[in-house]
Amino acid sequence: MEKVAIFVDVQNIYYTTRHTFNCGFDFNYFWQQATKGREVTKAVAYAIDRGDEKQRQFQNILRAIGFEVKLKPYIQRNDGSAKGDWDVGIAIDVMDYGPQADVVVMATGDGDFDLLVDRVRTKNDIAVEVYGVKALTARSLITSASSYIPIEGRYLLAKK
Numbered sequence: 001m002e003k004v005a006i007f008v009d010v011q012n013i014y015y016t017t018r019h020t021f022n023c024g025f026d027f028n029y030f031w032q033q034a035t036k037g038r039e040v041t042k043a044v045a046y047a048i049d050r051g052d053e054k055q056r057q058f059q060n061i062l063r064a065i066g067f068e069v070k071l072k073p074y075i076q077r078n079d080g081s082a083k084g085d086w087d088v089g090i091a092i093d094v095m096d097y098g099p100q101a102d103v104v105v106m107a108t109g110d111g112d113f114d115l116l117v118d119r120v121r122t123k124n125d126i127a128v129e130v131y132g133v134k135a136l137t138a139r140s141l142i143t144s145a146s147s148y149i150p151i152e153g154r155y156l157l158a159k160k
Contacts, residue, residue, distance in 0.1 A: 004038040005101035007090055009108035010047040016109050016133040024157040031065050034105045042097040043067045046086035050074045091116050099124045107131040111138025118144040
């Protein structure tokens, strides 16, 4: 059975899906598709913790699906800007856990990951599937991936 490691940039997927389609991302359907016929070696969802109850409920849903949820605190700077970025943490985990899998799945549209995806594919000879909202996924990330799956259709939750 093919082994898969899954890494989800929750903020990126949440905001790109909400911005483009005005609805949510179906994490259950995504899990079904990404794991179909595969053994999960690692599955991590990276999120920002703002400390509210709705977020805690959502994080528990992710855990129930099968994700390990890693949280960073939301930091509001004095100048009004905010910080809450998981890019380095995601990259480290992909480099650590990716080689234990046959396929790495990344859900993000962030072009900062193009070098990581390229490195994992070439250095470790591992397929990398990228899921992202097409209109907001960096062209360089799509090009770096072994395959690109656009978030649309069944990957979207019905609008309320």
